[in-house]
Amino acid sequence: MRRKPRSIKIALLIASMGFLAACSDEKAAQQATSSEPAAPARVSVLSVQPAKVVVYDELPGRVSAYRTAEIRAQVSGIIEKKLFEEGASIDAHAPLFQIDPALFIAEVDASSAVLARVEAELLNARIKFERTELLSAKQINSAEALNNAAAALAQAKANVAEAKANLARRKLELSYATIKSPIAGIIGRSFLGEGGLASSSATTPLAVVQQIDQVYVDVRQSAMSKEMLEGMASNTGDAALDLPVKILTIAGKAYDQPGKMLFSDISVDTSTGSVAIRVLVPNPAQQLLPGMYIRAKVPRAIYSQALMVPQEAVVRDPSGRPQLVVVDKDSHGSRRNVSLGALVDGQYIVLSGLEAKDNVVVLGQDRAQDGVKLETTPYMPSALDVKG
Structure with missing residues (x-):
């Protein structure tokens, strides 16, 4: 077997020593890094301040007109003219229908003639009485003649009074031939037109006038909620009826005019345990129409010094109980068990x-872990939260 050159062995030895040195440097760097303190964790915090808060019940309600007048005939006759346009705004005492007045004019003339006749009879009776009284003073006429003259004068006076009353009635009937609206408002459809017979005993009105520049909204609220509100309002020095009522339109949008509670019924519905509440709502644009079903936010509770936190600040423990992370003076966070109340505009009452x-x-x-120092920044609600 051939031996490796000495130069190759030396190169391998040098490479091995370099690798071991690099590993040693990396380990030393990791130890140095672990010995440095951890950077503070950044969180957004909110300083809780007490505030007055009103909690509302959102309840269905029905709109009704502030005033409603059924236009009816007080005398019978043929309608000669209709003096309005359906759906128009009318003033109080505006003429609406004209019944043929010929018969009533004739009766007024007849009553005037009767009055003139009895006034002439009164004049004659007065002259006779004065003459008889003068003769009786001279003892020319008897006392009986004087009594008869006095009775005739009294009878004539009574006839004049009766004729005047009859004439006033006939004139009143003539005025009723022009049918007027007792209130200002908007008049609806006409149930009878020209040529129709208007009857004072008819069950159907000729038309209906409704005043809706302000309207009533009738809702039903739990009797328990009403009792709770009255108790809390008395403790805070507020009057329950003075708290505003928020109105939502038929489309669910916030109405720009707050309502005012006028009264609540004294009877509780035995089937639902609720009481009827009437709310007065300004309606200058006539957006709310009679018969419309809408929703009203009626006060249910009032807190004079409520502590509120955003909904996203609430966390839960493994059993589901609500908690809040509170930062102490040393900038460390700790979880705290809390009891939550109503959710109002995205914020819980604690x-x-x-x-x-x-x-x-x-x-x-x-x-916010145990032992981790926190870097706090003020919580800024998002544009959506502010809008909500």
């Missing part, structure tokens, strides 16, 4: 386990 001015980790909770 009922217990948290104190005011605590720094809560909102983003980066998984980086």
Whole structure:
């Protein structure tokens, strides 16, 4: 067998020594790196501040007009004219229908004639009474004649009063021939047109006028929620009826006018345990129409010093209990068990386990390990969170 040259052996020996030196340097570098302190973990924190918060129940409700007037005839007759356009806005006391007034004018004239006749009879009775009274003073007429003249005068006065009352009634019936709206609002369809017979005893109105510049929204709320709200409002010094009601349109969008609770019914529905609540809502653009079903956010609870955290700040332990990661003065994070209340606009109300001015980790909770120092930055809600 041939021997390898001496130069090859020397080269192999040198390469082996270089490899061992490189490994030794890498191991030393790793040891040096492990001995350096770990960099702080960056998290976003929120300093919790107490604030007044109102919790709402979102309830279905039905819209009704602020005022509704059924237009009916008070006298019977043939409709001669219709004086409005269907769907138009009308003023109070605006004429709507004209019943043929000829019959009523004739009755007014007849009553006027009767009044003129009885007034003439009154004049004659007064003259006779004065003459009889003068003769009786001279003892020319008897007392009976004076009594008869006084009775005739009183009868004439009564006839005049009756004729005046009858004339006033006939004039009133003549005025009723022009049917007017008692309120201002929007008039709907006409149920009777020209040539139709308007009857004072009809069950169907001629038309309906509704005032909707403000409307009522009727909802039903749990009696328990109502009792809770009244108790919490009295503790905070607020009046439950003064809290605004938020309205959602039929499309689910927020309505720009808040409502005001007027009253709640005194009776509880035995089948549902709820009470009826009436809400008054401004409606200047007439966007809310009578009969429309919408949703209303009615106050359910009020907290004067509520502590709130964003929904994403809440973590859960293996059993599902809610926790928050709180940063202490030494910039170390620790988990804390809390009790959560209602979720309001993406934020939980913390009922217990948290104190005011605590720094809560909102983003980066998984980086807050035991013994790891934290680098905190203020939590900034996203544009979507702010909008929501």
